[in-house]
Amino acid sequence: MYGFLIAVGVVLLLSIVWMVYRIQTLVSVVKGSDKKIASGSNKVNAFLFLVFLVAVGGLMFWYSIKEFDNYQLPIASEHGVVTDRLFWITMAVTGVIFIITHILLFIFPYKYQYREDRKASFYPENNKLEVIWTTVPALVLTVLVITGWMAWSDITAPAPENAHVVELMGYQFAWDIRYPGQDKVLGDNDYRLTSAINPMGIDFTDQKSVDDFPSPKVVIPKGEPVLFKIRARDVLHSVFAPHMRLKMDAVPGMPTRFWFVPNKTTAEMRAELNNPDFNYEIACTEICGRGHNAMRRVIEVVEPAEYQKWLTEQKTFLQMNPALAEGIEVEVKEVAEIQ
Ligand SMILES: [Cu+2]
Numbered sequence: 001m002y003g004f005l006i007a008v009g010v011v012l013l014l015s016i017v018w019m020v021y022r023i024q025t026l027v028s029v030v031k032g033s034d035k036k037i038a039s040g041s042n043k044v045n046a047f048l049f050l051v052f053l054v055a056v057g058g059l060m061f062w063y064s065i066k067e068f069d070n071y072q073l074p075i076a077s078e079h080g081v082v083t084d085r086l087f088w089i090t091m092a093v094t095g096v097i098f099i100i101t102h103i104l105l106f107i108f109p110y111k112y113q114y115r116e117d118r119k120a121s122f123y124p125e126n127n128k129l130e131v132i133w134t135t136v137p138a139l140v141l142t143v144l145v146i147t148g149w150m151a152w153s154d155i156t157a158p159a160p161e162n163a164h165v166v167e168l169m170g171y172q173f174a175w176d177i178r179y180p181g182q183d184k185v186l187g188d189n190d191y192r193l194t195s196a197i198n199p200m201g202i203d204f205t206d207q208k209s210v211d212d213f214p215s216p217k218v219v220i221p222k223g224e225p226v227l228f229k230i231r232a233r234d235v236l237h238s239v240f241a242p243h244m245r246l247k248m249d250a251v252p253g254m255p256t257r258f259w260f261v262p263n264k265t266t267a268e269m270r271a272e273l274n275n276p277d278f279n280y281e282i283a284c285t286e287i288c289g290r291g292h293n294a295m296r297r298v299i300e301v302v303e304p305a306e307y308q309k310w311l312t313e314q315k316t317f318l319q320m321n322p323a324l325a326e327g328i329e330v331e332v333k334e335v336a337e338i339q
Pocket of ligand 1: 170171237238284287289292295
């Protein structure tokens with residue numbers, strides 16, 4: 001509340017200063033001294049450039065430091081260290097350039113503001129300078145792009161054979177989660193099979209679907225590769241697990257994937273952060289509609305033994321809803337019942 005009142009106060013104060021300035025300008029027109037107006041407003045503008053530099057620059061630094069913990073989350077995956085290192089190198093290079101160019105951008109209009117006794121000098125070209133400011137950024141960017149591309153190729157290389165598969169399907173407005181079950185292979189799906197009782201459009205005539213099971217949360221083992229198979233049912237969504245440094249779009253009709261190795265269990269992260277309520281989460285990071293902000297799912301990272309135990313406790317789609325088996329081939333139905 002106080003913040004809002006202070007903001008209103010500042011706006012009112014600025015308006016008053018502005019009004020006083022305008023009145024002064026009008027008075028000078030009436031007095032016939034309007035020749036000075038041009039140089040007068042130039043002075044004010046030049047000064048405002050400096051004010052903007054200090055105020056907005058200060059605000060930027062203050063906010064970045066204040067919110068640092070919120071965007072520099074602890075890392076909970078193996079490749080996260082690589083991603084972060086790349087991020088900070090790029091941040092340092094571009095940050096230094098940004099600060100230097102912006103200080104010059106705002107100081108020069110002040111320093112070289114209009115004065116009657118000053119004339120701009122004519123300086124049409126300097127080949128040496130142009131070569132320098134073309135090659136240096138080109139070299140720096142080439143190094144950044146190539147190191148980034150190499151890291152990205154490593155991170156997005158095919159998942160190891162033994163990766164634990166989890167399917168994530170985005171829709172307006174949640175994620176549906178499917179595990180492949182004992183055969184470790186997800187059954188087929190077809191969007192034409194999507195219905196009220198089969199929201200993921202799973203093809204239950206496919207033997208591989210029989211042991212597939214849903215889960216309200218993503219449970220994965222620590223220290224073992226996990227492969228997210230990602231798709232979307234309606235519009236673009238994006239899987240974002242910030243602690244895992246994982247982000248991949250979910251695109252209708254175009255399955256995507258992301259594999260990683262979680263390296264801290266939820267319990268370990270709770271202890272590290274001293275926060276017993278902490279949970280890893282998946283959020284949607286594609287503005288996909290009105291309920292976008294509600295697309296949250298918890299990721300629970302557990303020890304491998306605990307993960308194996310959890311797997312055996314889950315109920316398959318067919319066990320949870322026998323109606324799904326209606327109309328499918330008899331042999332498949334028998335398999336479903338046996339399992
Ligand atoms: Cu979404």
